[in-house]
Amino acid sequence: MVRHAIIKYGHFMVDPDDMQDVIRQQELNEEEIERIVKYRWMYLDWMHKRFADKVVKPPE
C-alpha cells in the first residue's frame, strides 16, 4: 500500500491521513512553510559555493 503526496499551498505535502496514528502534524501555517522552502534553496545555493567557484551548465 503506497499513498502519494498531496499538493497544498503549491507544495507537495504528506497526506494528513498518514500522520494520525504514530506521529502527528503540528500547527504550521503557510508562511512558515514558505519560509522553510525558501531557506532550503538558499542553503543549497550556499552549499554549491563551498565546493567550487562555479557550477557549469549542461551541454546544449
Place this chain on the structure above:
Amino acid sequence: MVELLSYKKFYDEPLKKDEPVSEEITKDCYTVFACRHKFCREVCPVYQELRNESYTSYGFHAALLSVSRGIESLGNMKETITYCLECGACELRCPNTLFGGDFYKRRTTTVDLVRKIRRDLIAENEKPNNWGEVEKKIDQYKKYYNSSPEEIRQWAKDLEIPTTGDTILFVDYFTAFQETVTVRTAAQILMKAGVKFGVIERPGLTLGELYETNFDEWLAHAKETIEALKSAGAKTVIVVNPHEYVYLTREYPKYMGSLPFNVIFITEYVAKLIENKKIKLTTEVDIKATYHDPCALNKFSGIWESPRKIIESIPGLEYTDEDPVSQWYNCCGNGIASFKELHPELSYRIGTSRLRKAADLGVQYLLLGCPHCKDQLSEVQTKSKINVEPIHLLEIVAKAMGLEV
C-alpha cells in the same frame, strides 16, 4: 502581514519531576535523536566555543529522552538546559525542518522545547546557578513597567510623539530605558521621512526571561500590550527590536490568534521609504563595514534582504557582505532571554568570536540590526579592544540623511 506560526500544543503540558515524560514528548525527542546527523551541533554558537555536544539541540533532545527512559532525572538537566542562546540556528539547520518540515508539517522546535524545560524546572523549584541574576532582571523590568508615563517616554521627551495613531512605533522597555539610541534614531528617521506615528503609553512586559519562567504572567502582559496597541488605533506596528518582532509575529499568535494589526520590522519599513524616495540619502558615509545578521531576524523571521538593501544604498559606504547562511553560525552572544545573565563569560567569548570574524574582513564597522546585539557587542568591544566598532545601521542611515541624532 507575516505571521509565522509553528506550534506544538503538547509542549504546554508541564513536565514534572516525578512523573513520566508523556508519549508525545518522548516521540518528539526521539525524532531528533533518530536523526543523529548532528548538523544542529555544528551551527550552534555555544558548541563552537565549548565543543561540548551536551549543549546542542541533539544533546537536549537526547537528554530528555534519557529522562523518559528512566536513565536521568529531570532535575539534573537544570544546568545543561541553560546552555542555549535560543538563537534558532539548530532547529533551522535540522534536516527535519530544512528538508522535511514543509512536507510533513512537522519540524524541530528546539527553542520552544528549551523554554518549556526551563519553565517547567522553575515551576518545580529547580533553579540553576546564577538564577538570582535572572530574578534581578525581571524585578528591574517590573520597575520599568511601573514607572510613570514620563519616565517611560523619557527617551523621546523632546520629540513630541502622540500616544495614538494608525501607525505605532513599538518601544519595549529595553529600548526605552537602556539601548535608547536605537529607538530615538528610528523615531527621528521616520519623522524626517514624514511618517505620522504614535508610541503607546505603557506596553506590557515582553521579557523573554518572564516567558520562560512564568508563562501566565507573561501572557497577561502580552494581552495588555495587544489591547494597548488596539486602543491606540494601531493598524500598522513598526518594531525596532527584533526580539519583540519575534514575540509579535511568532509567539503571540500562538496563544492569541491572529493580531488585529499589521506588524512590520523597521528595516523593511525604512527600505520601502528609501525605495519610494521618502528618505533621501545624500551625505556620504565613508566607512568600510560589514553587517551582522541578528538571530531573531535571520534565523526566525526570514529578514535579511532589507538590511542589506539599506546598507547598499548608503552613499560612500564600502560594504563587505557575509552571506546570511554563513551567519546561521553567528550570534552576538547575548541570546534571546536569560543566557547572558547565567553565562556572562561564555557570552563574552561568543561576542569576541563574532567581532573577530568581522575584523578578519578588514572592516572598521560592524553594522547591526538589533539593539541587544548593539548593547552586547559594544560591551565586548570595550573590554576586548578588538578593532571593529559595532554600530546600529539606523545610525548610519541617519548620518546619510544628514540627521543629528
Place this chain on the structure above:
Amino acid sequence: MTSILKYGTIDDKILEELRAIVGDENVFTEPHHRAIRASVPAPFPLHKWSEHTPDVVVLPGSTQEVSEVLKISNKYKIPVVPRGGATGLADGAMPLRKGIILDIKRMCEILEIDEVDRTVTVQPGINMQELNRVLEKLGLWFPDDPASYPVAVVGGRVGTGGWSLVGAFGGHVPDLVLSMEVVLPTGDIIRVGNGGGRKIRKSSVGYRLKDLFIGHQGTLGVVTEITLDVFPRPEVEFPAFFGYNSFEHAYENAFKMTTSGLRTLGAVVIFDEEKVEYLRRDDEAYIPQPKSIKSIIATVMYGTEAEVEGAKKRLFEIAEKDGAIYLGEELSEGDWASRHDRYALPLHGRRRSDWQVVPMTWHCEDAAINHSQLPYVRKRWHEIASRYIEQYDGVFDDWGMFMYSNPPFRPWGDYLTEIDIGINELALDEETWEAWVNMKREIAEVVIEVEGSISACHGGTREGDVEVCVRQELKDGQFELMKKIKKMLDPNNIMNPGKYMLDEAYQEG
C-alpha cells in the same frame, strides 16, 4: 574461554586525577552527559541504553592531556573510547565495556597551512566544513566529502578509514593522510607517516605503519594531530542526474561511464528502483518525475573549466546513446547540493500495512562489491529485508539502495553498495533487536558469498557484522595477526575494548 583481564572501577580518586589533567569543567559524570554519548547513528538498542552508557565523559584539550589520561587508564585498567563527531555508522564510538569516553572535539585547531608543499596540519576534532571554510580563502580544498561532511571530524575519519563521495576524483581518507601523531594505549606519543616524512606522499622506508592507525576504530590509540594533503579548489562543479527505465538499464550505462577514462568524474551513483520509489515518498525533486523513470544515475565532475567543458559532452554522449534521460538542472544541482542531508529523515519511515508515518532512524549498509555482482547482491538484500519487514512491520522499512563508485582516483571496478534500512528504535525489545542482528548477519553473509568486503567506509564493528567479518572475511590469518598486534600495543586492552572481538586476544582456554 575466560578473560584474563579485569577492569578497574572509576572511583573518586581516579575522577580527581582526571580532573587534575583536563580541568574540572571538562569532566562530566551526570547521567545525561553520559547517556548522550552512549550512541552513534547506527541503530541503537534503546532498550539496553544503560549497558552502553560510559562511566565518565572527559574532554581533553591537548596531546599531552590525552597522553596523561591514557596513562591513568592503563594504570588502573579503565576502558577508553575515543569519540569524534559521533557520526560513525559502525558503532565504533559506542562503549561496550563502559569506562571513559574521550570526546576529542575540543581539539579543533588548524595548526599549519603550507601553501608551498600543499598540506594542512590539524587537530583531530575539526570537521571538513570548518577546515574548508578556511582553506577556500586560500584557493585550497581538502577533498574528503562524506555525506557527514559538516559533522564528522578528521580524527573520526581516520578512526574509520572513511570514504568520500567524490573519492573517484579526490581520493579517500587513507589516501589523504600524509602523517599523524598518535598516542598509544600506554600513553607514549609517536609519529607515523610515509617513512619518516611529515609531508611526503610516497616512501619505501620501513613498514607501512601509518595504515595500521587508519580504520582501527580507536582500538590501537588516539590520533591527536594529522597532516593532510590539500588540492587546488576546483574551478567548476558539474552535477548531472540521468533517468532510466530499469535498474538493469542504469547498471549497464554505469559500466560505460565508469570505464570512460574521464578523469574529472568524481562520482557515479546508481539509485535502484526501490530507492527511486522511496524518494517519491516525500522528495519534491522526485515526486513529479514520470513513472517510467525507475532508476537513476547521479554523476558529478570537478576540475578546471577547460577539462569539465570537454568531459561533460562526452558524458552526455555516453548517457544518451543508451537512452538515458537527463533530469534537468534544477534536480541535478539541487540534489547534489543536498547530498549531506536529504536521504535519511526520521519521518521517511512508513508502516507498510497502513502507510502511517513512523519515525525511524537510519541504517546504512556499505559493502564493497564488484561491478559484476551488483544485480545478485541487490536481489538478495531486498529479499532479506522484505522477509523481516513482513514479520516486523512498523519496526523495519526498506529505503532502497545506492551504489557509489568506490575506488580512489578512478571510478571503475567496485562500488560502495548501500541498502538503507529504517528502524524504529522506540519499538525495539529483545526480540526485535535479535531480529535486527540476524538481518544484518544475513546481509553480511551475501557479501562474503560474492567475495566483497563488508564495509567500504564505516568498519566491520557492528553487532551482526562483526562475527561475519572476523570469522569469515578475515579468516585467512588476518584476524589472528590483528589480535597479536592489539595485544602488543595495548597490553591491558583499554582502548575501545570489545570492538572487532579483539577481547579474544586476552582470553585463554
